[in-house]
Amino acid sequence: MNNVLELRGKRFVQASKTGNGGGASMNSKKVVTSEQLLKLEDRLGQIKKFWMQEKKPFEGILISVYYNKIVAKSNRISGLFKGKDSNYAIVGAKFNKEKTKHIITYFLDAEDLDHSMELLLKANDVIEAKFPNGIDKVAFDDKNTINRIPFRHFSITKSTFRQVIADVSYIEDFEVEMATRQLKQSIITLYNTHTDTKILFKNLGIDILNSRILDNQTVFLDENQLEILFEKAPYLVAMATEDILELSPEDFIEEYQQGTLYMPTPTIEPTIGVIDTLFDKRVYFGEWVEYHEMVDNNLPKTAEDYRHGTAVDSIIVDGPRLNPWLDDGCGRFRVRHFGVAIGSKFSSFTITKQIKEIIANNKDIKVWNISLGSNQEINDNFISAEAAVLDKIQYENDVIFVIAGTNKPSTDIVKIGSPADSINSMVVNAVTKNGLSTKYARRGLALSFFAKPDVSYYGGSEEQYIRVCEPLGEANVAGTSFAAPWIARKLSYLIDILGLNKEVAKAMLIDAARDWNEKPTPEEVALYGHGIVPIKMDDIVHTKEDEIKFLVYDISEKWNTYNYHFPVPIKDGKYPYIARATMCYFPMCDRTQGVDYTNTELNLHFGRINNKGKIEDIKGDKQNQDVVLENEQFFLLEGEARERFRKWDNVKYVAETPKNRMKPKKMYDNKNWGMEIKTNNRLDPKDGMGIRFGVVVTLKEINGVNRIDEFIRNCTLNGWLVNKIDVQTRVDINKKVSEDIELE
Secondary structure, eight states, X not given: OEEOEEEESSOOEEEOOOSOOOSOOOOXXXXXOHHHHHHHHHHHHHHHHHHHHSOXXXXXXXXXXXXXXXXXXXXXOSSSTTGGGGGGGEEEEEEOTTSSSEEEEEEEOHHHHHXXXXXXXXXXXXXXXHOTTOBOHHHHHOHHHHHTSOGGXXXXXXXXXXXXXXXXXXXXXXXXXXXXXXXXXXXXXXXXXXSOHHXXXXXXXXXXXXXXXXXXXXXXXXXXXXXXXXXXXXXXXXXXXXXXXXXXXXXXXXXXXXXXXXXXXXXXXXXXXXXXXXXXXXXXXXXXEEEEEOSOTTSOOOGGGGHHHHHHHHHHHHHHHHOGGGOOSOOOOEEEEEEEEOTTOXXXXXXXXXXXXXXXXXXXXXXXXXXXXXXXXOOSSSOOHHHHHHHHHHHHSSOEEEEEOOBOSSTTOOBXXXXXXXXXXXXXXXXXXXXXXXXXXXXXXXXTTBOXXXXXXXXXXXXXXXXXXXXXXXXXXXXXXXXXXXHHHHHHIIIIISOOOHHHHHHHHHHHHHTTOOOOOHHHHHHHTTOBOOSSTHHHHEEOTTEEEEEEEEEEOSSEEEEEEEOOOOBTTEEOEEEEEEXXXXXXXXXXXXXXXXXXXXXEEEEEEOTTSOEEETTOOOTTOSSOOTTOOOOOOHHXXXXXXOTTOSEEXXXXXXXXXXXXXXXXXXXXXXXXXXXXXXXXXXXGTTEEEEEEEEEEXXXXXXXXXXXXXXXXXXXXXXXXXXXXXXXXXXXXXXXXXXXO
C-alpha cells in the first residue's frame, strides 16, 4: 500500500479574468416577434395595475419571470427591469413542475415596470419596421444586418435593442406568484422587500415577538398569524414549511441488558460535538461525555428521552468495541453533548436557534453530529430553514456537520427530510452489512440536483444490527442515526488527529466512497450518494501500489486559481495513467435564491498542459475558457453543464473511466500537469473571495507499476514539500502536541 501524499509549499497563483462576456446573446431556438413583444408589454401593464390597486405593506413590487429554459446567469434579464443591475434584484428562484425551466422573482420599483414597458415598445418599433417576420439568432448575430438599422430614428440604441431582444428570447411570461395557503404553525420565509420584518408584520396587523424571528426573512407563525398573512399578502411568502413537531429519531429494533463494560479515563482524545436528545450520565462511558442539557427544566422527562442521544454517543465513544465488524482503527473519541429535545415531538425552529448559540460558544470543536431529522419530505424548490442555518454556520466557521439521512416514518414518505438537505454538511444514508440500501433509507436529491446523501455507511438491518449502549444496557438498533456517527468519527480522525482541513477531509471520504465509479445511475446517487465509505481508516489514508494519491488545498481569491507544477512521472515519453480528482468547498448560500442556492461555483480542471499552454482536462470540460482560441468554439447549455459537470455543486468529481485496453497519454513540451480552479459568482463577485478548497488527485498506472517514489522525487525537485500521511507519525505528533507540560 502507498501512503497518501500531501503537497505543500507551492501556492496556487491567482489571476483575474481577461476575456469579456461577448455582449448580448440570443436564444438560438427562438424567434422574437412583434406579437411577443406586445404581449409582454401588455402583461407588465396588468401587473402594474395589480400593484397600484393592492394595499401592500411595503414600497416596491414583486414580479416573477417565467423563463423558457434553465437559464445561465448571463442569460437572465439585463436589458429590461434594472438593466445590468437586474441580477441584484433577484429575491427568489424555482423550477417549474417539470424542472425544465426557471421561474425567477424580482423586487423592483414601480418605475422599473414603466421603463421596461417603454423599452419593449421601442424595440417593437424596430422589429415591425425591419423584421416583420421576427428576428432569429442568425439575423441577431449578423453585424451587417444590425449595423444597417438607423437606430437614431427609433429612440433606442443598438446595444439596448440587442439586449432587450436577447432578454425576450428567454422569457415566456410575467406573473405575480401567490403562495399556497398553510394551515398549521409554520416556518415562513418572506421575499426580501427591504422592509424590517417587525414593521412589515405590523403593517399587516400581525404582532410578532423577536424570539419568533430567525433572521430578517424567516419567521415562525402560529395558525392565527398565518391566516392573516395569507389573507392580506400571500405574494409575500417565498417558502413555507410546517414547524417540525415530529422529528422522528429512529426505531429501536430489539433490546437486551448486558454487563457493564470497563472504560479507561479519557486523556488526549479529540472531542466530537453531538446535538441530540438527552444523555444519561450513568452509562459506563459517562466520563467520556461532557453533557449540557438545554431543555427547559420545567418540562417533564421520561426514560425514553435519554435513549437516542445516549445510543449515538456510545458509537462515537466506543463503537468499535460494541461492533467489532465495524472496527475502523480510529480509537475512541470524547463527546460534548447538547441535549436539545425530548420525546419525538419538538420544534425545529427552537432547535435551529439553539444550534447557532451552541456553535458560537464551542469554537474548539470541528466536527458535529446531528442524528435528528424531519418526518416531512424536503421541497424541490428551496432548502429548509434548518439546513440553511447549518450551511451558513459552516461557511462562516471552521466546522463541519455530519447529518443522518433520515428514516421513512411511513411507506408514503420517500424523500429525505430536513436538515439532510444541508448542502455544506456531510449527509449519511444507511446500508446493510452487505452494502445494500436499507428498507428505511430515504432518497435524495436536494433541489433536484445536489447529491444528498453525500455518502452511505452501515446503519443496521435484520442482517446485522448496530449494537449501542442505552441507559438500561445494550441494544440492537437500526437507522441512519447510527450510520452518521461512524462518519463523524472518521472526519474527526482526519481533522483532529491527522491535521487535515475540513475541505480535504470531506473530499477524502467522498473520494474513497466513489473510487473509480465515474457514472453512478441517478437511482444510485439518490440512495447511496457518492458511495459507501470504507470501514478501515487505513483504506482511506493509503492507496493501492499502482496508484499515486495526493492532496492539495488553497484559497480562491480571483477568477482563476492555478498551479502548473505537478510533475507526473513519464515512461517512454508518455504518461501511463488514468486520473481522477475530487474537490470539496463550502460556499456561501442564499436560501432566498431558491433553486439557485449556492452563490459561488468553483470549477475544477486537471490534466496535461498542451503546447498552447492550455490544460487538457481529463473530463473534456471546456467551460470558463479565458480566451476561446480560433477553431475552438465551445457552447454548453446551462442544463447540460449542471448535469455533465455538476455546475454549482460544491462537490466536484472528475475522472477517466478504466477500460480493458488503456493507452498511455501523449507528452507535450511542458512535462508537468496543471490544475485550475475557476470561480464564478451568481450575485456579488466578492462571494467567491477567500473560499478554501481541497482536492484529492489519484493517478492509476495502467500497467500496474508503482511509481510513487519517482513522483515524490520529481515533486521535491520542483519545489514541493511532500508530506506522507503516515498515520503513526501523525498520531505521535498529536500526542506530543496534546501533552500537558508541568513546569518545575
